[in-house]
Amino acid sequence: MSVGKELYKKISKIPILDIHTHVDFQNPFAKNAWQILSYHYFTEMAHSQGMPSEIVESKKISDKEKTEKLSKYLPYMQTTQPYFWLMALSKKLFDFPYSQLSPQNWKVLWECVEKKAKKTNRLREISKLSNIENISTTNLPWENLDGIEKHKNKKGKQFFVPTFRVDSLLTADKTTIKNLEEATCAKISNLEDYEKAISKRLAYFVKKGAKSLATSLNSTPLTIRVEKKQARIIFKKLSKGKSNDSAEFSAYMLDFLSNLCEKNKLPFQLMLGVERNVYSKGVPGGKDVFWPDGNLLGLKYLLNKYPKVKFPISVLSFTEDKELAVYARIFPNVYASGHWWFENTFESIKTNLKNRLRLVPHQKMIGQYSDAYTLELIETKIDMYKRALSDVLEEYVKEKSIDAETAIDIAEDLLYNEPKRIFSL
């Protein structure tokens, strides 16, 4: 057996602590095949091949019909990463017997999924088969988390760990304010009310086990000092719908939220590089691209101001990933976190990992998170990272920089010890 395969054999057994998913804690696994295939990674690739985008959201078409329609476009996805995940999870979690999913055999998968979904303890089964210890969910500030704390893992710890997702708070639009008012049962008339409501909701989240804040940001986020006086004026306009989203107000809120992080000793996950709604007629989730010439310099103010807040950062291009590595190398509060979205392929992970490991102390990194929408996708996504990591660490062992045991220790740090430490899991 090659060094890499021996490393993988052990690394594959490291339990999963997933610090970033979009799993719905009240509906964590798929009831039918469409609930897996409706993931925009699949629907956008079907649409760009010709599947009308209306199909995805149509209420007139059954999930089964949608699955059939999408299956026609699978044969041209065979080289893509999402297809790889699909085949891996179909085999591992649904005993799907074929090596390819096609317009000919999609019904078999449909039946496999339906059958498994009916099993009692399906959540526990998937978690066990996937070796998941716990996962972080992503929750809107006004979300009702009641009951999220009830599901425990076998160590007796909370299985679903909520995350306070703050994108909407940066805009202070009417809907956001209305939602916050309802969740806090209090009127929001000015910036102070807004801040109070946010603090209140965060306190609720912390009570429910939240371990971090998270937001996505565009590729050139602005973080600057904004006077409260000025923020009050902008808030008034935004909250009344008299102005669109304001980079200045967003900067003010990032400051305010970082401050909350400091007080509550919570890390703040920043996910950079998205350019939203570039393809306006795309399927839900399939309208966005990344911005190739973004950079982290816009975070300068924030990173210097909050040395005690841990910022796990994710980016969307190779160049920015190298920049991120440099920031994680010199800033005590920056962590290079996972491999996100368009960077989440076997090859990109390998390329970025090679750079990160050469440039950054490995306790300044978080290996990988899944970003998955259903529980089934977690293991295969993390497993892909484990394979890439094994390949990269093999080179170190071969050149005798480290021995195999140390390589496995490093993998455990990246995948388990560091997320546990940074997120206090």
Added chain:
Amino acid sequence: MSVGKELYKKISKIPILDIHTHVDFQNPFAKNAWQILSYHYFTEMAHSQGMPSEIVESKKISDKEKTEKLSKYLPYMQTTQPYFWLMALSKKLFDFPYSQLSPQNWKVLWECVEKKAKKTNRLREISKLSNIENISTTNLPWENLDGIEKHKNKKGKQFFVPTFRVDSLLTADKTTIKNLEEATCAKISNLEDYEKAISKRLAYFVKKGAKSLATSLNSTPLTIRVEKKQARIIFKKLSKGKSNDSAEFSAYMLDFLSNLCEKNKLPFQLMLGVERNVYSKGVPGGKDVFWPDGNLLGLKYLLNKYPKVKFPISVLSFTEDKELAVYARIFPNVYASGHWWFENTFESIKTNLKNRLRLVPHQKMIGQYSDAYTLELIETKIDMYKRALSDVLEEYVKEKSIDAETAIDIAEDLLYNEPKRIFSL
């Protein structure tokens, strides 16, 4: 034999449909060695080592002397991609007996080329040795295409397929207008006349077998809605030489031309990223660089407005290639097309292909075109792509994502079926 070599053995036999070349249909192959070595890929590397740029265009120096002078700089090009092509084609098409071309043996190549050029049916010989089915030429809007349709391939189809190259039309300068007037035998006094002349020329091109439009664009092309009233005003200035090239007029014309594409059901090849005339004293073709922080966002308006026009797009950097992959993944009308110019090396192709195949359904891609200036360079350039593709597909077969047969099917799609379908060849 390794998996990769077995794949290559079969992939190498896929016939060539070359959708983008600069071959002169009236003079498609080299009459002497200089007609190969005068390709700017060689002359610019000789010049940057010390060869005066004047030599290239001088009428006082014979082609043979030019070849001798350039040969002095070949020994330092041995690691470069163009040198690799040169050696491959010298051996395959000219029976050149040495493994390196040098100041000592350039005369042997000179004689080999002269001898071969005199053979009757040389065009057919090269096509057969190169396994070329047909090639697209690149033609100025006022070019006389009479006779282009006469040369047929063994399937009885047109061998030279013209392309309506529109770069000059975006500027509407005096020379462009004069050339258009001559070609259409009509006076161009205003924007309407200009548009009519263009439509007329395109109709002529279509009659002569044209299958697409093409233009190169700088790295931050602007595509926005421009009112016709406004376009008329700018046209007047441009056509009288009272203004330089205008981004706004260019945007208007891209809109107009995309509309023509829609009406004529022709794809529109966009080649992004060139920055022209940066080194003013360079050899012809050797004055340009690429712009490292370009991006595709400037195409947003056009791509959203013309969902039915197929846009095969090429770019000039790794980051932009990843961006292109994302666009091809979500936009139904975007195709990731080939690997152009400075990205056209064995290593860049491999790197970009790995990303594209992981991110994009493979029917949203065109494998490779040659961009060659003479027929001789086509096969070696495409063959390099085939080697890179075989290496990349080998990994899929090894990890058992696909079997060898599927890998070859995918290669045939990329190299033959997709260009055939997209360009209606």
Added chain:
Amino acid sequence: MSVGKELYKKISKIPILDIHTHVDFQNPFAKNAWQILSYHYFTEMAHSQGMPSEIVESKKISDKEKTEKLSKYLPYMQTTQPYFWLMALSKKLFDFPYSQLSPQNWKVLWECVEKKAKKTNRLREISKLSNIENISTTNLPWENLDGIEKHKNKKGKQFFVPTFRVDSLLTADKTTIKNLEEATCAKISNLEDYEKAISKRLAYFVKKGAKSLATSLNSTPLTIRVEKKQARIIFKKLSKGKSNDSAEFSAYMLDFLSNLCEKNKLPFQLMLGVERNVYSKGVPGGKDVFWPDGNLLGLKYLLNKYPKVKFPISVLSFTEDKELAVYARIFPNVYASGHWWFENTFESIKTNLKNRLRLVPHQKMIGQYSDAYTLELIETKIDMYKRALSDVLEEYVKEKSIDAETAIDIAEDLLYNEPKRIFSL
């Protein structure tokens, strides 16, 4: 033995001509272990893990204590490139007996270094063990170089070759002017005085054996024509501290200094891409990042104006490295020089080298320099490049583009002949 290892065996023996270091010619090697570990590549990675930055510069803490404190952070640096260098030099130059340096055994290294430092002829010993022929130092314009010419290598040539480092001259701030006044014993009242002082100091440098000028530049350097009249006005403000640094004045000075290069037939090393002081509380040298979307287009004016001045250029990102390759390919006066700072890892070198060798005649490149602060780091850094180069050339030999002998000739050109020729060493 593999082809790559056989190549490496020979390539490793090529003597070192190091065209860019920060070695202090009066104190060229480490007197104790801290003088190696205080290199910011190590201290910044200790600091980002938790070591207070104050420790680095504190005068209350002994070098031995500093070494102990930093040693705690070494275990998490095991995958990083600087750690790799550290272990290699510890073994080769200090007979350190362990394969890892740790909080447990740092004292052993301390003692090894102290012992070796006391040896007579330590400088000669390191040079011999490292196979260094000569090195370029980096010197401030007002630096006293007396004695630098005395140390000769075994060929009888000057061992320390000074470099006129001009960063400070681009700003014309009060300190710079004061230092220049002291060094030239002349009052500087205006731009003409300033230029005279610079010319005088350069003449002194040349007398002391200087072979080049060097400056780092930010990622978007401006080079344009600036009228002397205008420069005079800006100079007055800058020199009186009435203005901060001026891009326009910097452009003027780059022009002036390039002119001096032309007159003195000296190359001008340009090192692009640094963004200074982004992390204000970082350790010395550990406050800077690179700018991911820089480009070389800002050099257009300078590169076109001074065709006779050789510009060895270094950059800080993969994309810009590809851009650099394109410039070296077409501009006779541009040389792709080494692999700098964050690009100076085994993987980045391999990636960049593959691109450069495919795009650029190899006499338009300088293989590598060390950028080292003490003599001990030179050999291991250059050796890493030699390993990367051997791996890359192996592929050429395997695909039969060149034979092993030619590969070694090319390596000798990159590492020895080209720096010797370009810098007249």
